[in-house]
Structures are given as C-alpha cells and as structure tokens.
Amino acid sequence: MRAYGRRWLLALACGMLAGATACSGAAAPPPPTRSAAAVSATPTPSPSLVAITRAEAGEVFRRIILTDDRLRVKSPLEGRLGLAADLTTGGQTPLSVAAYLSTGYAPPRHRWGAPTLYVPRFAPGETAPWFSALVTRDGRPALLTFARSDDWRLSSAAELLPGQRVPDIALDAEGYATALAADDRTVTISPQFMQPVHASVAETGKSGVTAGLVAAGPYTTEIAEQIAELREKAKADGYSYDSIFSADNFPVYALRTADGGALIQYSLSRTTTTTTKTAEDDWGIPVPDTARWAVDPPVRRSLRLVETHQFATAVPPIAKAGAAAVIAHDGGLTRASGT
Known part of the structure; x- marks a missing residue:
C-alpha cells in the first residue's frame, strides 16, 4: 500500500504541474524569496557531493506542498486520508490524521509563500537527511522540516509566535547549513x-x-x-x-x-x-x-x-x-x- 500510494502521489503532483513545468520525478522549486535568491546565487554542489542539494530540496518542498493541498480538497477520492498521512512522518502524522477526522474529511487548505531553505550539508551516503524551510502559511511565518527515510515527508510545522523571528542560520560559502549532532555540547541544551x-x-x-x-x-x-x-x-x-x-x-x-x-x-x-x-x-x-x-x-x-x-x-x-x-x-x- 505504501509503494502504491507513493506512485499515485507522484503522478498527482506531476499532473498538477503539467503545463507549468516538466515533471521528471519531482516538481521544480518555487520562486525564491529575496533572501533565498541571494543564497542561490552561490554555486550549487553536484549531487555526488551532498545527500540533497538546495535545488532538490526546493523540488521536494513544492511536490509535497502541492500534493497535500490537492488532497485537502473535499472529494470522494477513496483512501484520501491514507494518502495524506503518507506525506508525513513524526509529529505531523497524528496532526494530519486529526485534521481530516475532526473536519469530516475537509481539512483547511493553506496559502503558501515562497520558502527560504535551510539545507544541511549531509554526506552523500547519509541515510536520513532532512532540511528546513521558513515560509509564510496563511500569511504567517512558519518553520517546516522535511525528512527522508524511504521517501521525503513533512515531519514538522510550527508557526512563529508573535514578536519572534528565526535566528540567523550559519551558512557555508555555498549556502549550506550545519546540522548538530544529538549530543552536541557547544549549546546550553544538547x-x-x-x-x-x-x-x-x-x-x-x-x-x-x-x-x-x-x-x-x-x-x-x-x-x-x-x-x-x-x-x-x-x-x-x-x-x-x-x-x-x-x-x-x-x-x-x-x-x-x-x-x-x-x-x-x-x-x-x-x-x-x-x-x-x-x-x-x-x-x-x-x-x-x-x-x-x-x-x-x-x-x-x-x-x-x-x-x-x-x-x-x-x-x-x-x-x-x-x-x-x-x-x-x-x-x-x-x-x-x-x-
């Protein structure tokens, strides 16, 4: 069921982008924000140097967000809840399921802005890469995290509280972020x-x-x-x-x-x-x-x-x-x- 659902979701995402961009396994990244555009002006490493490039992260973001939005349109599509849940992992899975069940399978749809991506420089052999995106959701800034196991899924989404901002993220010369180890002791709370x-x-x-x-x-x-x-x-x-x-x-x-x-x-x-x-x-x-x-x-x-x-x-x-x-x-x- 999971493999079948993934193929169906990919076909749906490709269909939604038809006429706007070619679909070759993932959608094209959305237009960058001003800050994202400044970062993207730096060279992008070849896929052999990192587990995921910043351009590929943009494609993942667009594919998952567009597919999620399409599934939220109330319809008689069989298995819609299962397909929506298959786009998620971690804490997003129970939240996604509850969003459908608590609204009679008509969860609210979101309006999304263009993301600023924070992509850690993982080694090519990394089995569980992830990246974050700062993006406006329904007019409010939110921080999303996408993680990969067998496929990419949305793992976390949290809206910035009033008066708060995302601290400046350390980026290398090519615009890549650094992920901390679980036991990192250079911060007050590992x-x-x-x-x-x-x-x-x-x-x-x-x-x-x-x-x-x-x-x-x-x-x-x-x-x-x-x-x-x-x-x-x-x-x-x-x-x-x-x-x-x-x-x-x-x-x-x-x-x-x-x-x-x-x-x-x-x-x-x-x-x-x-x-x-x-x-x-x-x-x-x-x-x-x-x-x-x-x-x-x-x-x-x-x-x-x-x-x-x-x-x-x-x-x-x-x-x-x-x-x-x-x-x-x-x-x-x-x-x-x-x-």
Missing part, C-alpha cells in the same frame, strides 16, 4: 535533551529542577501553572486530573545558528487524564467541544485526551549562558477516548 527538558518545564514550571533552562512563556511555565490550577479545580469538583508530556520517539532536528547556538525543532505529546474518584461517582465528566469528533459524551468514569505539539526553540551557545526560547509552535488534539 538536541537529545531538548524534549525532556521542555517537558519538565511544562509540567513543573518554575519550581522544577529544569527551571530557568527554558524561558517562561505560554508553552512552558504557563502550562505548568494551568495544570496546577486544573488539578485543584478537578479535585474540588470530585475528579482526579493529571497531564503529562512525553517525547514519544518523535525526531529532533537541530541547525547551527550564526552566534554558535542552535535552532532545535521537535515534537511532544501531552496526555491529559480526568477520572472520577470512585466507581460510585456517576455524574459524568465534561467532554470539551474540541474532542467531540473523537469521543461522544457522556463519559462516566475516565476521559483521556492526547495532543501533539510541535516546537522550534532557539538555544544559546554554552559561551552565552541564558535560557532557551520557544519561538514557534503548532499542535492540537489528536486522540481522545472515554469510558
């Missing part, structure tokens, strides 16, 4: 620890052992405060409440920034459980409107909500001690169950 550190701050806030490693804000300390308040409210209403964050084996992507720090992109899941205190309590647990596509009220004993969240965080270099800052986010409810 990429492999970004997820657990963020999860800890979101659960324990200013009182936890990770306090101060990530800056206070709506997706860190304020979530911890919200969890504490909801736990107390649930207790007063006769329920027990808990909300935890986890990495769920979601991938992590890190780019070197011009100041020696890192731009780290990653996903977290949040699982919130509300239960009645005893089997005799039978007045039911309120089901949020946002979850009614996945679970029907009444829920008598236990309600479990699973959210998937994607982030981009700017991490300072070890020489500039300071808190990491969450600069981009997207996410929402992806599963729910009740008994």
Whole structure:
C-alpha cells in the first residue's frame, strides 16, 4: 500500500504541474524569496557531493506542498486520508490524521509563500537527511522540516509566535547549513535533551529542577501553572486530573545558528487524564467541544485526551549562558477516548 500510494502521489503532483513545468520525478522549486535568491546565487554542489542539494530540496518542498493541498480538497477520492498521512512522518502524522477526522474529511487548505531553505550539508551516503524551510502559511511565518527515510515527508510545522523571528542560520560559502549532532555540547541544551527538558518545564514550571533552562512563556511555565490550577479545580469538583508530556520517539532536528547556538525543532505529546474518584461517582465528566469528533459524551468514569505539539526553540551557545526560547509552535488534539 505504501509503494502504491507513493506512485499515485507522484503522478498527482506531476499532473498538477503539467503545463507549468516538466515533471521528471519531482516538481521544480518555487520562486525564491529575496533572501533565498541571494543564497542561490552561490554555486550549487553536484549531487555526488551532498545527500540533497538546495535545488532538490526546493523540488521536494513544492511536490509535497502541492500534493497535500490537492488532497485537502473535499472529494470522494477513496483512501484520501491514507494518502495524506503518507506525506508525513513524526509529529505531523497524528496532526494530519486529526485534521481530516475532526473536519469530516475537509481539512483547511493553506496559502503558501515562497520558502527560504535551510539545507544541511549531509554526506552523500547519509541515510536520513532532512532540511528546513521558513515560509509564510496563511500569511504567517512558519518553520517546516522535511525528512527522508524511504521517501521525503513533512515531519514538522510550527508557526512563529508573535514578536519572534528565526535566528540567523550559519551558512557555508555555498549556502549550506550545519546540522548538530544529538549530543552536541557547544549549546546550553544538547538536541537529545531538548524534549525532556521542555517537558519538565511544562509540567513543573518554575519550581522544577529544569527551571530557568527554558524561558517562561505560554508553552512552558504557563502550562505548568494551568495544570496546577486544573488539578485543584478537578479535585474540588470530585475528579482526579493529571497531564503529562512525553517525547514519544518523535525526531529532533537541530541547525547551527550564526552566534554558535542552535535552532532545535521537535515534537511532544501531552496526555491529559480526568477520572472520577470512585466507581460510585456517576455524574459524568465534561467532554470539551474540541474532542467531540473523537469521543461522544457522556463519559462516566475516565476521559483521556492526547495532543501533539510541535516546537522550534532557539538555544544559546554554552559561551552565552541564558535560557532557551520557544519561538514557534503548532499542535492540537489528536486522540481522545472515554469510558
């Protein structure tokens, strides 16, 4: 099914570009933004020197975005959800599935601008290359990451928060970025620890052992405060409440920034459980409107909500001690169950 779906998606992308450009396995890259055009003026290495060239990354971006948009048009096309999910990996997969199921198979379509690409210089033999793109989505800047295993897929998409910007990315003479190793120790939080550190701050806030490693804000300390308040409210209403964050084996992507720090992109899941205190309590647990596509009220004993969240965080270099800052986010409810 996966191989068949991939051939169908490629044919769809080629058909959409017919008349605009020739299709020879991937679409032509979109017109570059001003900053991207300046970078593209430098020589492009031959495919034998890197796992993916910047020109090839542009083709991947265009093919996946155009195919995703075509699938979002409400139609009786059989297996449309499976085809859409096959364009994704990592945290984007549950988010994509939920976008279809929660809207009656009519997820919102997006308006895209031209991307500025950040393509790490991977060796030709790299088995899991990836690259990022800064692009406007529905008029707002978003940071996307595409990763390859057997094929290229969209792995992450997070919108920049108000007032935030992507830090300058370190580029070599040919415009290629540098990917950080998981255990890189030149930054205040190594990429492999970004997820657990963020999860800890979101659960324990200013009182936890990770306090101060990530800056206070709506997706860190304020979530911890919200969890504490909801736990107390649930207790007063006769329920027990808990909300935890986890990495769920979601991938992590890190780019070197011009100041020696890192731009780290990653996903977290949040699982919130509300239960009645005893089997005799039978007045039911309120089901949020946002979850009614996945679970029907009444829920008598236990309600479990699973959210998937994607982030981009700017991490300072070890020489500039300071808190990491969450600069981009997207996410929402992806599963729910009740008994």
